[in-house]
Amino acid sequence: MSEELFTNLAIFVLSLLVGFEVMSKIPATLQTPMMSGANAIHGVVVVGAFVIAAEANSWVFYILAFFGAVFAAINVAGGYTVTDRMLGMFDRKPKAKSEGDDSK
Amino acid sequence: MSTLQTIASLIYLISAVCYVLGVHMMRSPKTARKGNGLSAIGMFMAVIMIIIEVVADGKITATGWIVLIAGLAVGIAYGVVKARKVPMTDVPQLVSLFNAVGGGAAAVIGIFDYLMKGDGVALSLAFSIPVFLDVIIGGITFSGSLIATGKLSGKVPGKPITFPGAKILNIIVVLGMLVAAWFMIATPTNIWFVILGLAMALIFGLLMTLPIGGADMPVVVSLLNAFTGLAVAFAGFVINNQVLIIAGALVGAAGTILTLQMAEAMNRSVANILAGGFGTGDSDSGSAGPDVPVDVKETSADDIGLQLAYAQNVMIVPGYGLAAAQAQHEVAELATVLTEKGINVNYAIHPVAGRMPGHMNVLLADVNVPYDQMKQLDDANPMFESTDVSLVIGANDVTNPLARESGNEISGMPILDVDKSKSVVVIKRSMSTGYAGIQNPLFSLDNTQMFFSDAKVGLQDIVAATKQYLDD
Numbered sequence: 001m002s003e004e005l006f007t008n009l010a011i012f013v014l015s016l017l018v019g020f021e022v023m024s025k026i027p028a029t030l031q032t033p034m035m036s037g038a039n040a041i042h043g044v045v046v047v048g049a050f051v052i053a054a055e056a057n058s059w060v061f062y063i064l065a066f067f068g069a070v071f072a073a074i075n076v077a078g079g080y081t082v083t084d085r086m087l088g089m090f091d092r093k094p095k096a097k098s099e100g101d102d103s104k
Numbered sequence: 105m106s107t108l109q110t111i112a113s114l115i116y117l118i119s120a121v122c123y124v125l126g127v128h129m130m131r132s133p134k135t136a137r138k139g140n141g142l143s144a145i146g147m148f149m150a151v152i153m154i155i156i157e158v159v160a161d162g163k164i165t166a167t168g169w170i171v172l173i174a175g176l177a178v179g180i181a182y183g184v185v186k187a188r189k190v191p192m193t194d195v196p197q198l199v200s201l202f203n204a205v206g207g208g209a210a211a212v213i214g215i216f217d218y219l220m221k222g223d224g225v226a227l228s229l230a231f232s233i234p235v236f237l238d239v240i241i242g243g244i245t246f247s248g249s250l251i252a253t254g255k256l257s258g259k260v261p262g263k264p265i266t267f268p269g270a271k272i273l274n275i276i277v278v279l280g281m282l283v284a285a286w287f288m289i290a291t292p293t294n295i296w297f298v299i300l301g302l303a304m305a306l307i308f309g310l311l312m313t314l315p316i317g318g319a320d321m322p323v324v325v326s327l328l329n330a331f332t333g334l335a336v337a338f339a340g341f342v343i344n345n346q347v348l349i350i351a352g353a354l355v356g357a358a359g360t361i362l363t364l365q366m367a368e369a370m371n372r373s374v375a376n377i378l379a380g381g382f383g384t385g386d387s388d389s390g391s392a393g394p395d396v397p398v399d400v401k402e403t404s405a406d407d408i409g410l411q412l413a414y415a416q417n418v419m420i421v422p423g424y425g426l427a428a429a430q431a432q433h434e435v436a437e438l439a440t441v442l443t444e445k446g447i448n449v450n451y452a453i454h455p456v457a458g459r460m461p462g463h464m465n466v467l468l469a470d471v472n473v474p475y476d477q478m479k480q481l482d483d484a485n486p487m488f489e490s491t492d493v494s495l496v497i498g499a500n501d502v503t504n505p506l507a508r509e510s511g512n513e514i515s516g517m518p519i520l521d522v523d524k525s526k527s528v529v530v531i532k533r534s535m536s537t538g539y540a541g542i543q544n545p546l547f548s549l550d551n552t553q554m555f556f557s558d559a560k561v562g563l564q565d566i567v568a569a570t571k572q573y574l575d576d
Contacts, residue, residue, distance in 0.1 A: 002230060004230075004344065005230040005341075008340070008341055008344070008346065008349055011346055011349050011350060011353075012337055012341075012349050012353050013353075015120075015337075015349065015350045015351075015352075015353035015354050015357070016353045016354075016356065016357045017357070018124055018353075018354060018357070019127075019353060019354040019355070019356065019357025019358040019359075019360075019361075020357045020358075020360075020361060022124060022127050022128050022354075022358060023127065023131075023357065023358040023361040023362060024131075024361075025365070026130075026131045026362070026365070027131075027133070027462075027480065028369055028453075028455035028456070028461045028462050028480065029133060029453075029462045029465040029478075029480065030130065030131065030132075030133060030136055030462055031362060031365065031366060031369075031455075031460065031461035031462040032195070032196070032199075032322075032460045032461060032462040032463050032466060033130065033136060033140075033462065033466070034127075034130050034131075034136075034358075034362060034462075035199060035325070035326050035329055035359070035362055035460075036195070036199045036202075037126070037127065037130050037136075037139070037140050037143065038127065038329060038333070038354075038355045038358055038359050038362070039199055039202055039203050039206065039329050039332075039355075040140070040143065040144070040147075040202075041123050041126070041127070041143055041147075041333075041351050041354065041355050042203075042206050042210075042329075042332050042333045042336045042351060042352060042355045043147065043202075043206060044119075044123075044147060044150060044336065044347055044348055044351040044352070045206055045209045045210050045213070045336045045339060045348065045352075046147075046151060046176075046209070047150055047151065047154045047345060047347060047348060048209070048210070048213040048336075048339050048340070048343055048345065048348055049172070049175070049176075049209060049212075049213070050151075050154040050155065050157075050158050050172065051154070051158075051213075051343045051345065052212075052213055052216045052217070052343070053158075053164065053168050053169075053171060053172035053175075054158045054161060054163055054164040054168060054172075055163070055164075055168075055216075055220060056164075056165070056167070056168050056171065056216075057165060057168075060219065061216060061219070061220065062167055062168070062171045064212050064215060064216045064219075065168065065171050065172060065175070065216065066171045066172075066174065066175045067175070067208070067209075067212050068175070068209050068212040068213055068216065069171070069172050069174075069175025069176050069179060070175045070176075070178050070179040070182075070205075071179065071205035071206070071208040071209035071212065072179065072205070072206070072209035073175065073176045073177075073178070073179025073180045073183060074179040074180075074182055074183040074186075074201075074202060074205045075179075075183070075202050075203075075205050075206035075209060076147060076183070077179065077180040077183035077184050077187075078182070078183025078184060078186055078187040078198070078202045079183070079187075079199075079202045079206075080140065080143075080144045080147070081183065081184050081187035081188060082186075082187035082190065082195060082198055082199065082202070083140045084137065084140055084141070084144075085187065085188070086192075086195065086466050087130075087136045087137035087140055088137060089192075089466060089469035089470050090133050090136065090137070090465075090469055090475060
């Protein structure tokens with residue numbers, strides 16, 4: 001096993017453990033936004049889209065790089081936008097702040 | 105390591121920290137939005153860093169830039185417009201769509217790097233195993249999530265789709281995947297091997313998702329979300345980029361826990377859900393068992409208006425039917441009318457009300473329902489004793505007192521104790537059973553009245569009637 005592979009494997013396993021740990025019981029209210037937020041995080045695959053586009057050198061690879069870029073960009077841009085929209089709704093609590101602040 | 109590589113590694117490490125802290129902050133409503141923002145900042149840093157790396161490396165061709173920028177522009181435009189415009193009721197299928205393309209991107213990266221090796225090249229296991237896993241898992245989530253999107257949006261029938269020979273086909277596909285694994289991992293490269301692997305993965309994704317009922321889709325979407333995380337992590341192994349490994353593994357693990365919690369809230373096991381064939385979530389079959397007490401009392405919008413107008417404490421219990429009829433505006437209007445006259449209105453929200461856990465809260469927040477009026481199960485249940493009128497709108501199984509008894513489908517599921525309130529009004533389209541397919545004795549209780557109507561139309565009538573009595 002190369003040193004590089006071992007390092008990557010160690011990072012992978014430890015990140016899994018962090019993921020299990022950081023995700024203890026969360027309120028049902030936040031489960032859908034959380035899923036959407038996690039969905040946005042795997043949009044990091046967009047970094048990979050850059051890496052392959054930088055290596056592409058023939059039409060097959062350009063086509064693959066194009067689809068990689070489109071897919072990853074949808075995931076990352078859409079993911080963060082929709083998560084923020086959902087969570088933004090919990091922010092504006094009109095509460096009983098008398099009249100005149102329901103401008104939105 | 106060159107200076108640039110060192111800086112890049114550090115930046116990727118910082119962005120990974122942002123994701124972990126972001127997920128951590130998203131566990132609480134107060135910090136959730138900031139958490140997502142922090143995770144977005146981490147993402148932004150990673151993207152800036154990869155741009156610098158690609159430029160500094162200088163190997164990218166002009167066509168490469170064009171393809172990359174065009175692809176990103178199309179993707180960003182589509183993603184942002186969709187995310188901004190989507191009605192809140194349709195968010196689950198959009199998340200599933202975003203998940204599909206994420207898995208697709210991971211698969212594309214694996215295919216690219218496999219083909220980049222050239223034809224007939226012997227691969228090291230350190231490369232071939234992650235490439236195989238990346239393509240297979242990415243392919244499964246791509247087709248599986250697209251089917252889930254279709255089922256949630258109604259473009260694919262929500263009912264479990266099964267056909268004769270499905271079991272045999274499943275076995276063939278699994279065998280096909282093993283064959284692909286052997287060829288991709290243990291033999292020199294060949295374009296047909298990766299095509300075989302991708303094809304098997306895509307078919308497997310379809311076969312896995314089609315037999316699952318529409319109401320179970322949220323759990324499936326969450327599971328596929330975790331899968332995509334793993335596919336992205338394996339893509340990270342393939343291109344040797346650690347930020348992909350960290351973020352992918354984080355989502356894989358966190359998504360798995362989230363999936364288990366969602367399944368638990370629905371009183372189902374993940375294995376049970378994946379076996380498929382259970383419920384549609386929008387059953388209208390009404391195939392009631394013979395042991396059904398159907399002597400229910402019907403009531404009218406006018407009578408409900410009168411009850412509400414003279415109540416002190418009103419509890420609204422929203423369910424799937426409310427979301428399906430998109431009646432959240434009408435509910436909010438009714439609540440506003442009542443609170444203006446000093447009547448206490450709260451919402452009792454079951455963890456799985458709506459189309460996804462927590463979805464109901466989002467729908468209500470969208471129509472400006474104050475956060476503190478939304479009571480979660482544990483807070484809501486003690487309040488029913490002092491509730492004059494419970495208004496159950498399109499909810500069924502989550503109010504079913506049978507859950508307190510043993511020996512039926514929903515035994516042990518936590519329910520809202522609606523039956524403890526002085527009066528219960530159930531707005532429902534028909535006497536059909538809920539998702540679990542069993543009758544609800546709540547409907548025939550002495551203090552229960554039924555109002556058969558579409559949630560939206562019915563609520564409009566009730567609002568009108570209530571206003572009339574309140575103004576008297």
